[in-house]
Amino acid sequence: MREGPDLSRVAALVGDPARANMLSALMGGTALTASELALEAGVSLPTASSHLAKLCDGGLVRVAAQGRHRYFALAGTQVALMIEAISGVAEAVGPQRTRPGPRDKAMREARVCYDHLAGERGVALFDHLLARGLLVEDAERLAPSDAGRHWFEALDIDVGALRQARRPMCRACLDWSVRRSHLSGSLGAAMLDTITTRGWARRDKNSRAVVFTPTGRRAFEQLLAD
């Protein structure tokens, strides 16, 4: 009989297969409509609607009405972080997971985590930033150093502008496949944006995987090489 935040209430929301599938789909970062999510979860539209209402009510998902469409998205990075953490144990204890299919391999290599890059490449990036002192943890929080600011600006990422936003700029997000941290926050989002707009990689249509082009891969490795 202990108090503290009500774990079971939010865990139960994730505990239904249909809802879990929806949340997984939303981990892609793009907002989706109810019909898309129904398809993704493999349930009928009414069922999906009911689930989405619960997710909204529970605070895990936010909705934005646009015309006759309603776009659903994760409520925030903290929710994404929780999903990753749950994925971590699911991965660890999963008795199944027999053959790690090809798409699974791609997911391990690079994937979208809500709005930033995760997987081996995401971790490699984060490691590099820390190792080179481009990102430093001062007493208060993780932030780019002066050198880091230049590094990002060389990629056309305006650190100053990001700093203004109320959204946290840097955050460490634990990776379920590699079990190490990668860069989250608005800076992480900007990095992913850079990677895709420069054509270094493209999003897989049917999964969270991020597949690098050969040249994009080289460019990215070059970035971490010096």
Added chain:
Amino acid sequence: MREGPDLSRVAALVGDPARANMLSALMGGTALTASELALEAGVSLPTASSHLAKLCDGGLVRVAAQGRHRYFALAGTQVALMIEAISGVAEAVGPQRTRPGPRDKAMREARVCYDHLAGERGVALFDHLLARGLLVEDAERLAPSDAGRHWFEALDIDVGALRQARRPMCRACLDWSVRRSHLSGSLGAAMLDTITTRGWARRDKNSRAVVFTPTGRRAFEQLLAD
């Protein structure tokens, strides 16, 4: 219809109030018997037994038989990390949480997270270690520097011995109350051990709270002051 680890299966395990209470109790780090957990969860013994069987089966909890007792404990730090992450969103979205009672305040200040120190003090410790360069993140992982090794050894913590163990020594664990990282892993466990055996603080009987004695508090702050 996406694959990936089966979120809902493990989330559903946490999604039942009785099981969630048990897991919360086990976050204290000490192994508990089935009867104790039944009491903690507010259910009858048969019910608790059934739940525990499911938790074991699901890989969230491990059991050790000792005579006619059976001691249950969390399966590992990764599970603890997940519980903290879920607590985080529960805390954030929780519409209730009206008055943060006195015990709640103590929990925010310092508490046990599985086997190490969490809460404001845990975060303060972690910040200090990073800020002073006692803990550094090299390319591979977080580890104490030479200076850090001396710092720990001054507290009678044998870093070398911990390094031998197969259990990861350093790990950053996200704090649900402060939303920043604190020290986990065997080194974190050793720190908590030091704090309690030196009489700086004692465990609250009925919660995860860690209450510092006046002198212990001073000693701890001294440790982070230089």
Added chain:
DNA sequence: ATCATGGTTCGATGGTAGTCGAAGCGTTGT
């Protein structure tokens, strides 16, 4: 041997939540 204690299994019960078809409601386009 006999009894007490800690724990699991069984069976029956009840509640709750997921599911879908059909109908209802806005919004958009023609």
Added chain:
DNA sequence: ACAACGCTTCGACTACCATCGAACCATGAT
């Protein structure tokens, strides 16, 4: 205005699962 579309609400059905009392199994003590 009317039709098409996206989505929600309603109602009914079903299935699962948490719950507990009672019986059952161990282990340890007398």
